[in-house]
Amino acid sequence: MSNTVINKSIKDSIEVPIKDNVENSITVEHLIKKFGDITAVNDISFNVKKGEVFAFLGPNGAGKTTTIKILTTLMDQTSGRVTLNGIDPKINKDGVREGFGIVFQDPSLDEELTAYENMHFHGVLYNIKKDLMKSRIEELLQFVELWDRKDHIVKTFSGGMRRRLEIARGLLHHPKILFLDEPTTGLDPQTRNHIWSYIVKLSQDENITVFFTTHYIEEAEKIAERVAIIDHGKLLTVETPKVIMKNTKTKNLEDAFIKLTGNNLRDEDIGTSEQMRNRMRMRRP
Amino acid sequence: MGAVYIMWIRQLKRYFRSKSRIAGSLGQPLLFMVAFGFGLGPIFQQAGQGNYIEFLVPGVIAMTLLFTSISSGIEIIWDRQFGFLKETLVAPVSRLSIMVGRTLGGATLAVMQGIFVMLLSLIIGFKIMNAGTILLGLVFMILISITFTALGTAIASRMQDFHGFQLILNFLVMPLFFLSGAMFPVKGLPGVFNIVVKLDPLSYGVDGLRGALTGTYAFSLGLDLTVLILIATILTVIGSIMFSKIEV
Numbered sequence: 001m002s003n004t005v006i007n008k009s010i011k012d013s014i015e016v017p018i019k020d021n022v023e024n025s026i027t028v029e030h031l032i033k034k035f036g037d038i039t040a041v042n043d044i045s046f047n048v049k050k051g052e053v054f055a056f057l058g059p060n061g062a063g064k065t066t067t068i069k070i071l072t073t074l075m076d077q078t079s080g081r082v083t084l085n086g087i088d089p090k091i092n093k094d095g096v097r098e099g100f101g102i103v104f105q106d107p108s109l110d111e112e113l114t115a116y117e118n119m120h121f122h123g124v125l126y127n128i129k130k131d132l133m134k135s136r137i138e139e140l141l142q143f144v145e146l147w148d149r150k151d152h153i154v155k156t157f158s159g160g161m162r163r164r165l166e167i168a169r170g171l172l173h174h175p176k177i178l179f180l181d182e183p184t185t186g187l188d189p190q191t192r193n194h195i196w197s198y199i200v201k202l203s204q205d206e207n208i209t210v211f212f213t214t215h216y217i218e219e220a221e222k223i224a225e226r227v228a229i230i231d232h233g234k235l236l237t238v239e240t241p242k243v244i245m246k247n248t249k250t251k252n253l254e255d256a257f258i259k260l261t262g263n264n265l266r267d268e269d270i271g272t273s274e275q276m277r278n279r280m281r282m283r284r285p
Numbered sequence: 286m287g288a289v290y291i292m293w294i295r296q297l298k299r300y301f302r303s304k305s306r307i308a309g310s311l312g313q314p315l316l317f318m319v320a321f322g323f324g325l326g327p328i329f330q331q332a333g334q335g336n337y338i339e340f341l342v343p344g345v346i347a348m349t350l351l352f353t354s355i356s357s358g359i360e361i362i363w364d365r366q367f368g369f370l371k372e373t374l375v376a377p378v379s380r381l382s383i384m385v386g387r388t389l390g391g392a393t394l395a396v397m398q399g400i401f402v403m404l405l406s407l408i409i410g411f412k413i414m415n416a417g418t419i420l421l422g423l424v425f426m427i428l429i430s431i432t433f434t435a436l437g438t439a440i441a442s443r444m445q446d447f448h449g450f451q452l453i454l455n456f457l458v459m460p461l462f463f464l465s466g467a468m469f470p471v472k473g474l475p476g477v478f479n480i481v482v483k484l485d486p487l488s489y490g491v492d493g494l495r496g497a498l499t500g501t502y503a504f505s506l507g508l509d510l511t512v513l514i515l516i517a518t519i520l521t522v523i524g525s526i527m528f529s530k531i532e533v
Contacts, residue, residue, distance in 0.1 A: 072375055074533060097377035108368035112299045124291040125376035153302075169372075 024083075025050050025177050025209035026071065031080035033066050033233075040066040042233035043080070048226075050176075051207040053200070055224035057217065057257060060266040063233040064213045065105065068181055071211075072102055085176050098126070101170030105181040105213075107162055109154045115141065115165050116150040119172060126173035140168040144198060160191035167198060171208075178202070180212035184219065192216070196223055221253035231261045288378040292386025293393065296357065300394050310353060314345045314402045318409055321468065334470060339414075342406040343422075343495035344467030346399045347429060351487060353398045354430045355458055357391025358437015358524070361531075362444055371533050384438065384528045388521065391434035392427060399426045403498075414500045421506075422497035428513040429490040435517070435524035442527035460485075467491045471503045486516045 026048035033041040041063040048054045058064050069075040071082055073089045073096055082089065089096040109118050119137045128136065141147040144164035154162065163183060170178055180199070184192040200223060202208050214220055220227050221241045228238040237244055237260065241253050248256040300306065322338040329337035364370040373383050403411075413419060440453060465487035474482060482488055493509035496502035502509070 074371065074374060094377040097375055102375060104368060104371055106368040106371075108372045110295065110299075110369050111367060112302055113295070117298070121291055121295060122372070122376075124287045125373065125378055127287060127377070 023049060025052070025085060026054075026211065027081075027083045028067075028071075029081045031067065031070065031082060032078045033063075033070060033075070034078045039233050041070070041077075044230065044233070044235040045080075046228055046235060046238045048177075048209055048211060051203060051209055053203050053210045053223055053225050054212070055220035055227045056211060056213045056230065057220055057227060058213075058230040059261050062231045062261075062266075064230060065181065067230070068102075068179060068211075068213070072100065072179060073097055098173065099175055100177040100179060101173065101175035102179040103163070103166045103170050103181065103183050105185070107166070109162055109165060109169075111155040112153065114151050114153055115146055115157070118154060118165065119169055122169045122172050128173060136172060140171055141165075143171075144168045160187050160194075163187065163191070163195060164198075167195065171202070175208065177209040177211060180210065182213055182215065184214060184216060192219070199223070217254040217257050218252070227253065229257060229260055236260050286382075288376070288382040289386040289389065292373075292383055293390040296360075296387070296390030296394060310349070310398055311401055311405065313352075314349045315405055317345045317348065318342060318406055318411075322409065338406075338410055339412065339499055340470070340495070341468065342403070342411040343498050344465075344491050345406070346402050346426070347465065347467050347487060347491045347494055348462050349402045350395045350399045350426055350429045350490070351433050351458065351462055353395040354391050354433035355437040355453075357394055358388075358434045358439070359441045359444075359450065359453075360391075361387070361438060361441040361528075362447060362450075365531075365533065366446070370531070374531070374533060380529045380531075381525055384525045388431060388434045388438060388524065391437070392430035395430035395434065396423070396426045399430070413498050415498075418497045418500075422494055425490060425493040425497055425509070425513070428510075428517050429487070429494070432486060432490070432513065432517040432520055435520040438524040439520065439527045442524070442531050461487050464488070465491050466503070486512065489513050 024047040028047070029045050031041055031044050032039065044063075044067070056064055056067070066075065070077045071084060071089070073093045076090065084096045085099040087095045087099065110121065113121065116137065119141065120133065123133045123137065137150075138147060141150055144167055146161060146165055146168065149157070149161070154165065157165065167178075167180075167183070178199075183199075184195055187195070196219060199210055199212075203210050212220075212224075224241060226238060226240050227244060229236045229244070237247070239247070244256050245251070245253060248259045250256040250259055318338070318341060322341050326337040329335070329340070334340065361370065364373075374380070407413075440457075444450075464482050464485045466482055466485075467487070471479075471482050471488060471492070489504065489509045489512040492502055492504050493506065493513065496506055496509065
C-alpha cells in the first residue's frame with residue numbers, strides 16, 4: 001500500500017516537468033520574428049497536443065509561413081522558444097528534423113525523377129534502413145494510390161498526384177508531426193476530399209499530429225479539432241471551431257474568420273522565387 | 286555518407302535522362318575543335334608553333350570542364366526555384382554533406398563530358414603523345430571540375446533567380462575561358478595581358494592538361510598542380526560556407 005503511494009509520488013515528480021513534452025507535440029512560447037523593421041510574428045504562444053489535427057489560419061502575410069519555417073528549422077526566431085516533440089530546434093536541429101514530415105506550400109519534388117526515386121531519395125536522407133525501405137515506400141505509395149505510377153517521371157504528374165506523392169514522402173520516415181502548408185490550394189474538390197481523407201485516417205490510425213494551413217476555411221471547420229487564427233503577427237484565438245463560432249456569434253468558421261480578421265484585402269509581396277515561377281509559367285507555351 | 290551518395294547519384298540520373306543536354310554539350314566543343322582547329326591551323330603552323338589541333342584540344346576539353354562544372358554548381362538555383370532545395374534543407378543531414386555530394390556529382394559529370402570530348406577529338410585527328418600520362422590528365426580534369434563546380438555553388442548560393450546568370454556568363458565564365466591560354470600559347474604575351482592570363486586559375490588547368498596529354502608545359506607540372514589544388518580547396522571551403530548560409 002505505502003509502496004504504491006511512494007511509487008506514485010515518484011512518478012508524479014518525474015512526470016510533472018516532462019508532462020508538457022508528453023502531451024504536447026508542439027509548444028510555442030512568446031515567439032517573435034522580425035525582418036528589419038517589420039515584425040512578422042509578434043509574441044505568439046500556443047500548444048498543439050499529441051495526435052491533434054490543428055489548423056493554423058490567417059490572411060496572406062499574417063505570419064503563417066514564417067511560423068512554419070521557424071518550427072521546421074528553416075529559419076531562426078528573433079526571440080521566444082519553440083519545441084517539437086520536446087526538442088528545441090535551436091539546440092538540436094537534426095533531432096527536430098527527424099520528428100516531422102512536411103508538405104510545403106510550393107512543390108518540392110524532383111520533377112526529373114520518378115515517384116519511387118523521389119521516395120527513395122527521401123528515405124536515404126532520413127537514414128531509413130535498406131531492408132525496410134522498399135516495403136515502406138510501397139505501403140505509402142499504395143496509401144496515396146500512386147503505386148501503379150511509381151516508375152513514372154514526376155514531370156508527367158498532375159497537381160493532385162504531386163501533392164499525394166509529397167504527402168507519402170513526408171510520412172516515409174514515420175514522423176510524429178506532419179506539417180501541411182496549404183496542401184489543397186489549386187486542387188479540384190475531388191482531390192481535396194481525397195487528400196483530407198488520407199490525413200484524417202492518418203491521425204486516427206497512427207496518432208500523428210497534423211498541423212496545417214489553408215485558405216479554404218470550410219476545410220478547417222470540417223477537419224480541425226482546434227483552430228488558431230493569426231493576423232498581423234498576433235494570435236487572435238486558439239479554440240475548437242464550435243467555440244470560435246459561438247464566441248463570434250457566427251454560423252460558420254469562414255464568417256468567424258472574416259469577423260475576426262476584418263474585410264480588408266491583404267496585399268503581400270511575393271518572394272523572388274515565386275516571382276520567377278510566375279515568369280516561367282508565362283513563358284511556357 | 287548516404288546523403289553524399291544520393292546527391293551524387295541524383296545528378297547522374299538527371300543528366301543521363303536529358304538526351305538533349307548531352308548532345309548540346311558536345312556540339313559546342315566539336316564546333317570549336319573543327320572551326321578553330323582547321324581554320325587557324327595553317328597560320329599556327331606557319332608561325333612555327335606546330336600542329337594547332339594538338340595544341341587546341343586540351344584547351345577545348347578544359348572549356349567543356351569549365352562550362353559543365355559551373356553550370357552544375359549553378360543548378361542550385363533550379364532546385365531553389367522548383368522547391369526541391371527545401372526538401373534537402375529540412376532533412377536531418379548536414380549541409381556540408383549535401384554540398385559535397387553536389388560538388389562530386391557536378392565534377393563527375395564534367396569529367397565525363399571531358400572524356401567524351403577527348404574521344405571526339407581522336408576522330409578529328411588529335412593524338413595523345415604519351416598514353417601513360419592519360420591518368421595525370423584525368424587528375425587535372427578532376428581538379429578543374431571540382432574548382433569550378435565549387436565556384437558555381439558559391440555564386441548560386443547568393444543568387445535568388447536567373448537574372449544574374451547572363452552576367453556571370455559574360456563577366457566570369459567567358460573571361461575565365463578566353464584568358465586561360467586555351468586558344469593561344471601563353472609564352473611571350475604583352476605586359477598587362479600576360480599578368481591577367483597568369484591570374485586566371487584555368488590557365489594552370491589548361492597548361493596541366495596540355496602538358497599531360499601532349500608533353501609540353503608552358504609553366505611546369507609542379508606549379509600547375511600546386512595552384513589548382515590550392516584554388517580547388519579554397520573555393521570548396523568558400524562554397525560550403527555560402528551554401529550553409531542559404532535561407533529559403
